[in-house]
Amino acid sequence: MSLTLGPGYPRAVTTPRRAPGGFPVVGIIGGGQLARMCAAPAAELGITLAVLAQSPDDSAALVIPASPVGEHTDEAAVLALAEVCDVVTFDHEHVPAEVLAAVRAKGVPMHPHPEALRFAQDKLAMRTRLTELGIACPRWAQAHTVAEVARFGDEVGWPVIAKTPRGGYDGRGVRLVERAEDLGDWLTRAREAGEGLLLEERVPFVRELAVLMARSPSGQLATWPVVETVQTDGICTEVIAPAPGLDRTLAEKLLTAGAQIAAALDVTGVFAIEAFETRTAEGEPGFVVNELAMRPHNSGHWSMDGAVTGQFEQHLRAVLDLPLGQPHARERWTVMANVLGGDYPDLYPAYRHVMARDPGAKIHMYGKGVRPGRKIGHVNVCGNDLADVRDRARHAADYIQGVVTE
Template sequence: MTTPRTAPGGFPVVGIIGGGQLARMTAPPAVGLGVTLSVLAESESASAAQVIPSSPVGDHTSVEDVVEFARRCDVVTFDHEHVPPEVIAAVQAAGVRVEPSPEALLHAQDKLVMRRRLTELGIPCPDWAHVTSRSDLEAFGERVGWPLVLKTPRGGYDGKGVRVVTGPDDARDWLDAVEAAGAGGTDSEHGATMADGLLAEAMVGFTRELAVLVARSPSGQAAVWPVVETVQTDGICTEVLAPAPDLDPELASRASESALRIAGELGVTGVMAVELFETRDGDDRPTYLVNELAMRPHNSGHWTIDGSVTSQFEQHLRAVLDLPLGSTRARERWTVMGNVLGGDYPELYATYRHLMARDPAMKFHLYGKDVRPGRKIGHVDVSGDDLDDLRARARHACDYLQGVITE
C-alpha cells in the first residue's frame, strides 16, 4: 500500500471500495479535478485496476483489508453496495469519512428498509408486504392478485434476486430458506441473506421505466439531471434515452422533486439513482412509482459522460468531497446510451476500430473485462437532434460489438 493520505498540493485522496467499471470511469474526472484515486480491487486484473495506479487487492467483506485501505484515504466511497455494514462501521471507527454514510446506504442495500422508509415519507411505491412465511405470501397474493413480484431484500442486481411468482409453490426454495434463517439460511443461487424474510410487491402495469439521477453534498447542495427512459432486456438495461421522450412536464417535475426529497431525507452524499415505473392513475393521467434506489453512479447515468456538462462520475467526486456541484445541463437535445453486452467474439479491437471509422461522432467506453455472453463489457454514447437516428446508430454499434451483426 503506497498511496499517501492527502496528495501533494493538499489535494485529497478518494478511496473507492470495489474495482469495477464505475470506479474505472471515475478516473478521468479525478485527473481533471486534481484528485488522487485509490481503489480496493478484487484482483490485479479488475476493471479499475487496469487504469488506476493505486489499486491494492483486498476483500470488501474483510474489516482488516478495508480499514487498512481506508487509512490511506481522506474519504471513502463505493463502486457497489455490497460492503457489509460492520465493515463500514469499522472504517468510521478508524476516523475515516465514509460517503454515503452507512445509515443512508442501508436504504440501497436492503429493499425492505427502503420500502418502509419511502412509505413513511409518502413517496409513491408499488403495493408491498414483508413476507416471512408461506401464509404471508398467500395472504398478500389474495389481496393484490397473482402473479406478483418477490425479491430478496439484499444482494439482487440486473434481475437477480427477483422472481415473478404465480403462487407460493414458485417460491418454495426461498420460503424454505427464510424458515431456516435461524441457522443462517441463504439462497444458494444468489447468495442473498434471507434472515429478514422477503419483499413481495404487486405486479405493476407500467408504461415504461424511467430514472432520475440526483447528486447531494454534505453541506446540502443538490442537483438533478433530466429524467431519462431506460429500456430493459431480460432484466438488464440495454438502452437509455436522455431525456425521456414525450415525458409529461408535470410528471418530470414531480419525479425530480421526489428524487431530491429522498436524497435530503435519507441524508445521501454523492450520486443516487431513483428507478421509476411510469404508470397511469385512476383518471388516466401519467404518474409514477419508485422501484429501486442505487447510491452510487449508475448505469442510467452513463449518458452524462458525453451528454451532460458534468458527468455523474465528476459530480460524485465533487459531492463526496463537498465541492460545489457542477451543471447538470444536457449538451445536446438528445443523447442515447447503449450497453455493450458480451457475445461469442472475445477479440474486440478490430471491431472497435471499424466502428470508430464508421461513426466518428460516437463515443466508446469499454471496461477492460473478459468477454462473456450477456456480460456488460462497455457502452456507447451518441448525441444529436434526431432521436430515431441516434437509437439506430447506438443499436448497430452494440450489436456489432456483440457479434449479433457482422456489417
C-alpha cells in the same frame, strides 16, 4: 500493507501518491466499472484515487495506480485503504455494516454514509422508509411463509414480484411468482438468513424512468434530466436522455420525490431512483419507485458525454463536498447503449469497425473479459434527431457485442 508480486506482473499494493497543492485522495471500495469510470474525471480534476479491488485485473485496477487487492468484506483490507484516504466511497452496495462501522470508528468520512447506504442495501428497509415518507411505491409486503405469499398475491393479483432484500442487481434476486408454492426455496433460504422476502405487486407500467441526482454533505443538490431506461431480461440495455415526451408535471413530481428522498435519507454522492411510469384509468401519468441506488448508476452513463458534468465527476465532487458542477444536457438527445458480453471474446476488430462506421460515437470499454450478458462497455451518441441517435448507439453497441455483423 504488504507487497504482492505475481509472476510476470510485478505490482505493488501501493499507497496512493498525493498530488501537491492540497488535493485529496478518494478511496473506492470495489474495483468494477463504476470505480474505473471515476478515473478519467479524477485525473482531469487532479484528484487521486485509491481502489480496493478483488483482483489486479479488476476493471478499475487496470487504470488506477493505487489498487490494493482485498475483499470488501475484509475489515483489515478496507481499513488499510481508508487510512490513506480523505474520504471513502463505493463501487457497489455490498460492504457489510460491521466493516462500515470500523471505518467510521477510525474517523474516515464515508459517502454515502452507512445510515443512508442501508436503504440501498436492504430493499425492505427502503420500502418501509419510502412508504413512511409518502413516496409512491408498488403495493408491497414482507413475507416469511407460503401462506403470506398466497395472501399477498390474492390481494394484489397474480403474478407478484419477489425480491431478496439484499445482494440483488441487474435482475438477480428478482423473481416473477405465479403461485405461492413456487417461492418455497427462496423462503427457506430467507428464513435461514434470518430475514423475510420482499413481495411487490406487478405494476402495469408504460415505461421505465430514472432520476439521477447528486447531493453533497453540505446539502447542495444537482439534478440531471429524467431519463427513459430500456431493460431487457432485467438488465438495462439502453437509456434515452431526456425521457422523450415526458409529461412536465410528472417530471417535476419525480424530481421533487428525488429531492425529498435525498434530504430525508441524508444521501451523499450520486444516487439514482428507478421508477415505473404509470397511467390511471383516466390516462393521467403517474409513477411508482422501483429501486434506489446510492452510487453512480447505469442510467447516468449518458451524462459522461451528454451533460456538462458527467455523473462520475459529480460523484467525486459530491463525496469531497466540493461545489457541484452543472448537470445540464449538452445536446438535445443523448442515447446510451450498453455493450453486453456476447459470443466473441476478441472485441477489438469490431470496435475498430464501429469507429470507422460512426466517428461521432463515444465508445466506452471497461477492460473486462467477455461473459455472455456481462456489461463490458457502453456507447453514447448525442444529436438532434432521436431516431438517428438511438439507431447509431444501438448499432454500435450491438456490433461490438457481435449481435450484428454489418
